[in-house]
Amino acid sequence: EIVLTQSPATLSLSPGERATLSCRASHSVSNFVAWFQQKPGQAPRLLIYDTSKRATGIPTRFSGSGSGTDFTLTISSLEPEDFAVYYCQQRHTWPLLTFGPGTKVDIK
Amino acid sequence: EVQLVQSGAEVKKPGESLKISCKGSEYRFTSFWIGWVRQTPGKGLEWIGVIYPGDSDTRYSPSFQGQVTISADKSINTAYLQWDSLKASDTAVYYCARDRGDGYNFAHWGQGTLVTVSA
Numbered sequence: 480e481i482v483l484t485q486s487p488a489t490l491s492l493s494p495g496e497r498a499t500l501s502c503r504a505s506h507s508v509s510n511f512v513a514w515f516q517q518k519p520g521q522a523p524r525l526l527i528y529d530t531s532k533r534a535t536g537i538p539t540r541f542s543g544s545g546s547g548t549d550f551t552l553t554i555s556s557l558e559p560e561d562f563a564v565y566y567c568q569q570r571h572t573w574p575l576l577t578f579g580p581g582t583k584v585d586i587k
Numbered sequence: 588e589v590q591l592v593q594s595g596a597e598v599k600k601p602g603e604s605l606k607i608s609c610k611g612s613e614y615r616f617t618s619f620w621i622g623w624v625r626q627t628p629g630k631g632l633e634w635i636g637v638i639y640p641g642d643s644d645t646r647y648s649p650s651f652q653g654q655v656t657i658s659a660d661k662s663i664n665t666a667y668l669q670w671d672s673l674k675a676s677d678t679a680v681y682y683c684a685r686d687r688g689d690g691y692n693f694a695h696w697g698q699g700t701l702v703t704v705s706a
Contacts, residue, residue: 522698523682523696524696525687525694534694535694570691570692575634575648
């Protein structure tokens with residue numbers, strides 16, 4: 480099973496700042512990584528798939544990069560609605576999909 | 588707009604059976620994969636399995652194989668997740684999700700169903 484680790488566990492930033500979230504896979508997952516955002520009491524929301532493709536309706540301040548085992552989600556300038564938990568997920572071993580443990584982005 | 592509407596919260600006792608549902612609308616139900624995800628405070632988000640309602644092709648994550656059953660009734664555009672004998676450790680929020688058309692990336696999600704198993 481491919482294990483995903485995310486860092487940092489918590490990221491404390493102010494609105495307008497840049498957020499850089501990391502996701503590392505225990506084995507190569509090619510470019511098959513997605514990123515989800517989840518707010519309290521809500522379902523996860525797909526932001527990015529296949530490393531760098533934005534899902535429908537996702538603002539351009541969200542971008543993804545990486546390959547192999549190291550991936551990054553960048554939020555170029557945090558908006559108030561961006562404070563949430565972010566999960567990476569790999570689909571390289573479909574149908575066994577796995578999520579990372581999450582990074583919480585909170586207000587500094 | 589694609590919608591996935593899940594059944595309401597459940598409170599059950601250990602050993603009881605349960606079937607929760609996920610009804611899809613505003614799209615061709617038989618043409619997209621539906622997946623189920625468990626969320627707990629301790630283990631985070633976990634994929635349970637997926638089903639293609641068009642032919643009922645069903646795949647399970649090894650951790651959940653034999654523990655739950657995923658099914659779908661295409662005549663009423665509804666997918667299901669069921670347990671024959673619940674355990675306290677099944678307490679969680681369960682989400683259904685639909686893929687974006689590529690079979691792999693799940694872009695549309697239900698609102699979640701809270702299942703509480705307690706004696």
